[in-house]
Amino acid sequence: MIRGSVPNGMWGTDANAPGDGLLPDRILGVRLTSPPIAYGTDTGFIDEKAISFDPLPLDGGNPLDPAEEPTGPLPQRPGGVIGKISDGIDAESARPARTELARALDSLGVISAQIDQDLSTYADAAGTAFTAEPMLVPVG
Incomplete structure (x- = not known):
């Protein structure tokens, strides 16, 4: 958790805050870290299954086909949202x-x-x- 002071005029509720007008110890953000990547020195054994692919069925439509008709409900712009x-x-x-x-x-x-x-x-x-x-x- 990253903490610090923030101005009362923007983030507080007391219009006449005493002192320098700063609210102390407020959450400003979060710092997320992950451990460094441990790269190996080689790729190891790769068999043919690891680099194979799944064939597309010949009897079905390819979902990436630009000529394919859309399915499901169509988006609407009802107004008033x-x-x-x-x-x-x-x-x-x-x-x-x-x-x-x-x-x-x-x-x-x-x-x-x-x-x-x-x-x-x-x-x-x-x-x-x-x-x-x-x-x-x-x-x-």
């Missing part, structure tokens, strides 16, 4: 679910701070975040 995102992201009914998610993450040690309950800025931004109405694939 951006409005639903904008109306739903800051809805009173969504706030308890966000709080419960924050509690679950806190219990796992991932976060240890309150999350913003006011997402009105995100709701306002949804109207300009998309260049077109999203396409949806019907279920079923």
